[in-house]
Amino acid sequence: MSAAHPGGRPPLDVLIRRVDPDVPLPAYEHPGDAGADLRTTEACELAPGERAVLPTGVSVALPEGYAAFVHPRSGLAARCGVALVNAPGTVDAGYRGEIKVIVVNLDPRESVRFERFDRIAQLVVQQVERVRFQEVAELPGSARAEGGFGSTGGHAAVDGVSGTSGRAANGGQAGGNRYASVVSDREGQ
Ligand SMILES: O=c1ccn([C@H]2C[C@H](O)[C@@H](COP(=O)(O)OP(=O)(O)OP(=O)(O)O)O2)c(=O)[nH]1
Incomplete structure (x- = not known):
């Protein structure tokens, strides 16, 4: 951690207990490394499909304007x-x-075992904006407009879905066959 940051910026001091x-x-x-x-x-x-909330043995005090994100290890x-x-x-900075x-074993057949002090995740510290939401009647136009959820082609279309409550989210036809969906995305490019 004491090594110089490749970008030349000095590392941020974060209090840890x-x-x-x-x-x-x-x-x-x-x-x-991030x-x-x-x-x-x-x-x-x-066991396959099981999850657990695991303690990491540390707590931090992030400076205001920062947050830390717990990412998986690939x-x-x-x-x-x-x-x-x-x-x-x-x-959150105030935590x-x-x-x-919160780990989950997504393997369909094998159990996974963690021993004490095994590395289970990685913490990425980032600056985050605090925004003021300014309500307007109309948003400014953009090239994408309201297109989303596969609108650029590839993945199986999510017909008639403008939010997250459609068939894909329910594991229905559009979201059910991940393999076919990825193949069609590859072929669509
Ligand atoms: O993977 C995580 C996610 C969160 N936290 C801690 C830090 C975070 O500041 C706090 C609350 O997390 P979050 O805001 O995601 O949870 P919430 O379900 O919205 O709870 P709350 O109502 O307390 O905000 O829990 C962790 O230790 N690990």
Whole structure:
């Protein structure tokens, strides 16, 4: 963490407290990494489809105007099917509690086991804007306008859906066959 930032900006100091006195502090594995690895302080075994809220043994005090995002680790995802239920988890600047990670085993057949201090997720700290929502009767025009949900082609169309409550969201025809959907996207390009 003490290495110079590749972009030349000095690292941001973030106060951290160990809830578990033995846990290694979150650390960046390589210069330029966006995420510092978080570890579980509890061993845990997840059956296929099972989830758990795992403690990381640390709490932080982020400066105002920043948030930290709990992201999955792609190695765990690719090798074991481990995802985060709420990816990315949002750690607010005002949060002083222990950072927790909500893991789920998406592998259909194999259980996965975490030992104490295994790396289970990564924490990405970012500046975030606080906005003032200004209500208007009409929004300014744009090239995309209201097109979304596959409007540029490729993925199976989500007919007549203007929100998130359509058939795709319910796992119906449009969202049910992921393999076919990805193939059609590839062919559509
Ligand atoms: O993966 C996560 C996500 C959140 N949190 C902590 C930090 C965050 O500041 C707090 C609340 O998270 P969020 O706002 O996502 O949860 P909520 O369900 O909206 O709860 P609340 O009503 O407390 O805001 O929980 C974690 O430790 N890990």
